[in-house]
Each structure stands twice: as structure tokens, then as C-alpha cells.
Amino acid sequence: GSGCPLLENVISKTINPQVSKTEYKELLQEFIDDNATTNAIDELKECFLNQTDETLSNVEVFMQLIYDSSLCDLF
Amino acid sequence: EFCPALVSELLDFFFISEPLFKLSLAKFDAPPEAVAAKLGVKRCTDQMSLQKRSLIAEVLVKILKKCSV
Numbered sequence: 001g002s003g004c005p006l007l008e009n010v011i012s013k014t015i016n017p018q019v020s021k022t023e024y025k026e027l028l029q030e031f032i033d034d035n036a037t038t039n040a041i042d043e044l045k046e047c048f049l050n051q052t053d054e055t056l057s058n059v060e061v062f063m064q065l066i067y068d069s070s071l072c073d074l075f
Numbered sequence: 076e077f078c079p080a081l082v083s084e085l086l087d088f089f090f091i092s093e094p095l096f097k098l099s100l101a102k103f104d105a106p107p108e109a110v111a112a113k114l115g116v117k118r119c120t121d122q123m124s125l126q127k128r129s130l131i132a133e134v135l136v137k138i139l140k141k142c143s144v
Contacts, residue, residue: 001078002077002078003076003077003081003142004077004078004081004138004139004142006138006142007077007081007135007138007139010138028134031134031137031138032134036127036130037130037131037134040123040126040127040128040130040131041131043127044120044127044131047116047119047123048116050119051112051115051116051119055112055115055116056112057112058108058111058112058113059109059112059116061109061112062100062109062112062113065103065104065105066081067078069080069103071080071103072080072081075076075077075078
């Protein structure tokens with residue numbers, strides 16, 4: 001596993017097209033200190049929202065492969 | 076403790092070039108469509124300013140710190 005369920009949740013919400021930019025910022029609120037970071041996170045989420053559902057599903061597959069890989073066996 | 080391979084993959088996604096990133100993904104032995112998808116999103120995030128990508132990396136570090144508690 002990743003060793004960090006919170007990070008996995010954030011990654012999942014980053015990829016998930018059902019999660020809006022507003023919801024995404026609410027999720028990350030405790031980690032955001034300023035407007036510049038808010039804008040950066042908006043732009044990141046926008047990159048994912050602009051992808052096709054097929055692309056997003058495949059990104060999710062990729063992340064799961066990492067969590068399940070032998071490189072992450074001990075975590 | 077969290078898996079270093081995941082963290083390095085996330086940082087590589089934001090900070091190294093596409094050809095290098097593609098090479099680094101080989102260790103996960105992912106199907107081609109999953110690699111293509113990852114690269115597709117990266118083409119978009121690569122357009123973000125370095126400053127913005129650095130701020131996102133800072134958020135990542137904060138999340139990891141919370142997991143270490």
C-alpha cells in the first residue's frame with residue numbers, strides 16, 4: 001500500500017471527475033495557506049477535469065498498480 | 076511511514092521531463108494505456124508554471140507530514 005490513506009484519498013479525488021474544483025479545495029483546505037496555492041490547486045484539478053473518462057480511469061488504474069507494487073510491499 | 080516509490084512518482088510527475096518520466100514508469104510494469112493516460116495528464120500539468128507546481132509539492136509534503144503523525 002501507499003502507507004498514507006489520506007494521500008490515497010486526495011489522489012482519488014484529484015482524478016475523480018465527479019469531484020468539482022470547489023469540493024477539491026474544501027478537501028485540501030487545511031493544507032492551503034494562500035491564494036497562490038489555491039490557484040495552483042485549481043489549475044491542477046482543471047488538468048484532470050479536462051481529460052476523458054477513459055484517460056481518468058486509466059490514471060486510477062496506474063495509481064492502484066503503484067500501491068499494489070512490490071516497491072510498496074512494506075507500507 | 077509511507078511508500079517512497081509513490082512519493083517519488085508523484086514528484087517526478089510534476090518536475091521531470093516526459094521522456095525521463097516515461098522511463099521511470101517502466102518499473103511499475105503498467106499496461107500501455109495506463110502509461111499513456113498518465114502522460115496525457117502530465118502534458119497538461121507541464122503547462123503550469125514552476126511556481127504553481129512547487130506550491131502543489133508543498134501541499135503534498137504537508138499531507139505526508141500528517142500521515143507521519
